[in-house]
Amino acid sequence: xxxxxxxxxFTALVDxxxxxxxxxxxxxxxxxxxAEDAFQETAARAWRSIRSRPRLGNPRGWLMTIGxxxxxxxxxxxxAAEAFGDAEDWRIGSPVQxxxxxxxxxxxxxxVAALPKALRETAVLHYSGGLTIAQTAVAMGxxxxxxxxxxxxxxxxxxxxxx
Numbered sequence: 001x002x003x004x005x006x007x008x009x010f011t012a013l014v015d016x017x018x019x020x021x022x023x024x025x026x027x028x029x030x031x032x033x034x035a036e037d038a039f040q041e042t043a044a045r046a047w048r049s050i051r052s053r054p055r056l057g058n059p060r061g062w063l064m065t066i067g068x069x070x071x072x073x074x075x076x077x078x079x080a081a082e083a084f085g086d087a088e089d090w091r092i093g094s095p096v097q098x099x100x101x102x103x104x105x106x107x108x109x110x111x112v113a114a115l116p117k118a119l120r121e122t123a124v125l126h127y128s129g130g131l132t133i134a135q136t137a138v139a140m141g142x143x144x145x146x147x148x149x150x151x152x153x154x155x156x157x158x159x160x161x162x163x
Contacts (some may be wrong), residue, residue: 010050014043017060021067024129027112028071028121041070064129065139068121111161115154122150123158 021042025035045066053062112120125136126147133151137144 006050010047013046013050013059013063017063018043020060020128020130021063024064024124025067025071027124027128028068029074034074038067038070038074041074042067045070058132058135061131061135064125064131065135068125068129068139107162108158111158114161115157119150119154119157122147123154126151 018039022035022039025038025042026032029035029038042063046063049066112123115123122136122140125131125139126133129136131139133144133147137147140147
């Protein structure tokens with residue numbers, strides 16, 4: 001049974017890393033509702049595990065890994081297509097600046113969405129999710145060398161498509 005300390009630890013974890021988690025899930029999921037569903041599943045899994053989780057140096061990595069696994073499970077159940085979603089809240093400036101940022105964000109989103117699935121998921125976990133290469137490897141169940149090569153390939157494709 002969870003106690004007040006568990007509840008405080010859980011809410012602190014979600015308060016601190018929830019926005020980043022939702023942003024990562026938006027990038028992985030095609031629809032906002034799918035991202036929100038995966039977020040809720042992640043929160044439920046984290047709550048069930050809050051007492052038994054090891055004391056990690058990187059609670060964000062722990063939460064992001066749970067989130068990625070919830071996404072993979074969701075995708076296998078509903079066969080959600082992959083896409084890069086809008087996850088950044090842009091600072092408001094002049095209308096011209098906002099339009100330019102929106103246009104650039106659209107180009108980046110389209111370029112990320114065009115990446116092959118393995119490259120996109122690896123890049124999103126590492127760059128948007130904030131996972132280290134080792135954490136990304138564990139989350140995806142692949143060797144660290146595979147993560148490095150996928151990141152290199154993803155960056156190369158993004159550079160070419162955005163130049």
